[in-house]
Amino acid sequence: xxxxxxxxxxxxxxxxxxxxxxxxxxxxxxxxxxxxxxxxxxxxxxxxxxxxxxxxxxxxxxxxxxxxxxxxxxxxxxxxxxxxxxxxxxxxxxxxxxxxxxxxxxxxxxxxxxxxxxxxxxxxxxxxxxxxxxxxxxxxxxxxxxxxxxxxxxxxxxxxxxxxxxxxxxxxxxxxxxxxxxxxxxxxxxxxxxxxxxxxxxxxxxxxxxxxxxxxxxxxxxxxxxxxxxxxxxxxxxxxxxxxxxxxxxxxxxxxxxxxxxxxxxxxxxxxxxxxxxxxxxxxxxxxxxxxxxxxxxxxxxxxxxxxx
Amino acid sequence: xxxxxxxxxxxxxxxxxxxxxxxxxxxxxxxxxxxxxxxxxxxxxxxxxxxxxxxxxxxxxxxxxxxxxxxxxxxxxxxxxxxxxxxxxxxxxxxxxxxxxxxxxxxxxxxxxxxxxxxxxxxxxxxxxxxxxxxxxxxxxxxxxxxxxxxxxxxxxxxxxxxxxxxxxxxxxxxxxxxxxxxxxxxxxxxxxxxxxxxxxxxxxxxxxxxxxxxxxxxxxxxxxxxxxxxxxxxxxxxxxxxxxxxxxxxxxxxxxxxxxxxxxxxxxxxxxxxxxxxxxxxxxxxxxxxxxxxxxxxxxxxxxxxxxxxxxxxxxxxxxxxxxxxxxxxxxxxxxxxxxxxxxxxxxxxxxxxxxxxxxxxxx
Numbered sequence: 037x038x039x040x041x042x043x044x045x046x047x048x049x050x051x052x053x054x055x056x057x058x059x060x061x062x063x064x065x066x067x068x069x070x071x072x073x074x075x076x077x078x079x080x081x082x083x084x085x086x087x088x089x090x091x092x093x094x095x096x097x098x099x100x101x102x103x104x105x106x107x108x109x110x111x112x113x114x115x116x117x118x119x120x121x122x123x124x125x126x127x128x129x130x131x132x133x134x135x136x137x138x139x140x141x142x143x144x145x146x147x148x149x150x151x152x153x154x155x156x157x158x159x160x161x162x163x164x165x166x167x168x169x170x171x172x173x174x175x176x177x178x179x180x181x182x183x184x185x186x187x188x189x190x191x192x193x194x195x196x197x198x199x200x201x202x203x204x205x206x207x208x209x210x211x212x213x214x215x216x217x218x219x220x221x222x223x224x225x226x227x228x229x230x231x232x233x234x235x236x237x238x239x240x241x242x243x244x245x246x247x248x249x250x251x252x253x254x255x256x257x258x259x260x261x262x263x264x265x266x267x268x269x270x271x272x273x274x275x276x277x278x279x280x281x282x283x284x285x286x287x288x289x290x291x292x293x294x295x296x297x298x299x300x301x302x303x304x305x306x307x308x309x310x311x312x313x314x315x316x317x318x319x320x321x322x323x324x325x326x327x328x329x330x331x332x333x334x335x336x337x338x339x340x341x342x343x344x345x
Numbered sequence: 346x347x348x349x350x351x352x353x354x355x356x357x358x359x360x361x362x363x364x365x366x367x368x369x370x371x372x373x374x375x376x377x378x379x380x381x382x383x384x385x386x387x388x389x390x391x392x393x394x395x396x397x398x399x400x401x402x403x404x405x406x407x408x409x410x411x412x413x414x415x416x417x418x419x420x421x422x423x424x425x426x427x428x429x430x431x432x433x434x435x436x437x438x439x440x441x442x443x444x445x446x447x448x449x450x451x452x453x454x455x456x457x458x459x460x461x462x463x464x465x466x467x468x469x470x471x472x473x474x475x476x477x478x479x480x481x482x483x484x485x486x487x488x489x490x491x492x493x494x495x496x497x498x499x500x501x502x503x504x505x506x507x508x509x510x511x512x513x514x515x516x517x518x519x520x521x522x523x524x525x526x527x528x529x530x531x532x533x534x535x536x537x538x539x540x541x542x543x544x545x546x547x548x549x550x551x552x553x554x555x556x557x558x559x560x561x562x563x564x565x566x567x568x569x570x571x572x573x574x575x576x577x578x579x580x581x582x583x584x585x586x587x588x589x590x591x592x593x594x595x596x597x598x599x600x601x602x603x604x605x606x607x608x609x610x611x612x613x614x615x616x617x618x619x620x621x622x623x624x625x626x627x628x629x630x631x632x633x634x635x636x637x638x639x640x641x642x643x644x645x646x647x648x649x650x651x652x653x654x655x656x657x658x659x660x661x662x663x664x665x666x667x668x669x670x671x672x673x674x675x676x677x678x679x680x681x682x683x684x685x686x687x688x689x690x691x692x693x694x695x696x697x698x699x700x701x702x703x704x705x706x707x708x709x710x
Binding site for chain 2 (some may be wrong): 048052054056059146149154155156158159161249252253254255257258259260262271294295297298300301303304307310311313314315
């Protein structure tokens with residue numbers, strides 16, 4: 037038993053779990069903002085794929101990591117504008133529109149990769165930045181304070197998004213529109229504009245998540261995200277539409293995945309259980325969602341298009 | 346309160362836009378048979394062009410001539426595969442092999458069909474379009490082939506990796522004895538490892554990945570490796586998970602790595618960042634890390650494919666199973682000149698290749 041605990045609670049597993057959690061966290065935070073305004077975006081994964089490809093391609097051509105990150109954000113913004121126009125102004129059904137965005141992202145990123153790159157090639161990956169003093173702390177220093185800037189940024193966004201939603205006028209508008217857009221609109225809050233901006237924020241963060249994923253790896257492959265964006269959507273439910281809850285969910289998912297890998301690497305999980313163990317993060321998430329179901333309240337107007345009558 | 350409902354025109358535009366998105370997404374499945382986009386073979390651009398321009402006529406001609414077209418003229422082939430055609434792994438091995446065949450071949454490719462239903466649609470589409478030889482390059486396509494093949498008795502289906510033809514006389518099956526090359530590479534890995542600790546990154550525990558990994562592990566253990574750690578990530582495509590697996594191996598002391606399937610690019614990246622030698626399989630992976638890929642086991646399916654074409658020309662449309670191995674040249678160990686491998690180790694490896702090929706050395710799988 038002790039060897040299992042030692043394997044799980046190690047610096048390597050903690051660091052690995054944080055790396056794995058980061059794309060989920062970024063995409064989940066963005067989706068939280070969107071869902072609090074009443075907009076479900078099932079296209080997160082597609083946006084991530086597109087932004088991941090264009091970030092990768094940019095770095096491949098220009099060898100500039102920051103330009104790559106910027107491009108991933110820009111792609112997220114563009115996709116956000118498209119999705120917002122379709123769902124907010126055209127009042128399209130959110131689920132179907134999101135799936136359309138997902139399919140577009142999956143197919144177009146694959147197509148662009150095949151036509152412009154072809155065989156996988158490595159680009160520069162985001163370097164780890166050791167934070168002075170903190171990174172020298174025993175045990176936790178190495179695990180928590182020796183990551184890329186994007187990972188630090190992702191975790192700093194948790195309080196930032198919480199502050200945005202709870203303490204700002206825009207955040208209050210988002211929550212009001214997510215609960216009852218007609219009432220908010222009648223009181224002078226533009227439900228359309230609020231949802232539009234919330235969708236943009238969500239997609240920009242989804243784009244950043246794609247950029248972070250690909251530039252941590254330093255290589256792109258078609259279908260790179262492997263459904264990561266859908267897990268991020270599920271983590272918003274898991275986190276009860278709160279940034280801190282989403283962070284807990286993302287960390288849980290990443291740490292469980294990292295722990296399972298470590299237990300397998302140390303041969304502590306019998307080979308016959310290998311594939312079953314690989315499902316552990318998803319099973320845990322589903323179990324948590326089942327437990328939470330009914331105990332947390334979703335935004336009342338979630339998935340409901342708004343039409344001004 | 347003023348009424349400002351969105352006009353119906355805008356709703357129509359929204360619907361058209363959504364359809365456009367989905368249509369654009371379909372572009373990701375390269376060379377959809379429905380659109381008759383033909384994949385250009387490097388050395389056969391003119392033939393491909395002709396097929397693009399005049400596809401219906403070409404198909405008609407094939408139907409009329411049948412056997413004659415195969416014997417002397419152009420033969421139409423298609424590949425349906427689960428990953429990208431240039432994945433430096435499973436799918437690329439088949440694409441490269443067809444490119445290496447002699448003769449005029451019109452090749453069409455549908456790649457990235459992880460979803461079996463999509464693959465089934467592509468296979469049926471090619472068969473309906475009159476393609477003569479359809480390669481279903483994925484074990485998971487077997488169930489679909491069992492349904493489709495009887496509907497097209499004049500079409501030859503080539504299915505792998507698989508060791509049976511499902512009792513159908515228009516299916517050829519093929520599989521690699523991947524454990525053979527795995528064993529050889531394992532012996533080299535043990536020879537260059539200083540710690541005796543070797544890490545392997547696997548996908549799902551199935552198919553030729555298992556054979557390769559078990560052969561590799563046995564080769565390493567038989568030659569002094571003390572700790573060979575195998576991790577199946579549970580995914581053929583999760584690059585991030587493969588990268589973290591490689592990192593876990595290195596953290597646990599592994600100083601040599603290997604792995605199978607298309608997601609290993611993530612693991613190769615981590616190996617390269619840490620200066621850890623890598624062994625590849627399925628395709629030559631030296632381009633991923635020119636200084637660190639020691640050698641790759643490369644699948645050469647052209648021998649199998651040539652036998653298939655010869656059999657079809659002779660009137661046999663299926664019903665046989667082919668194996669590629671070190672002995673028949675279907676499996677080739679390609680050393681990377683960019684890695685400074687000790688000549689003595691290379692000589693020993695070549696002796697092992699010969700021993701495995703002639704059966705005097707068992708892989709233990």
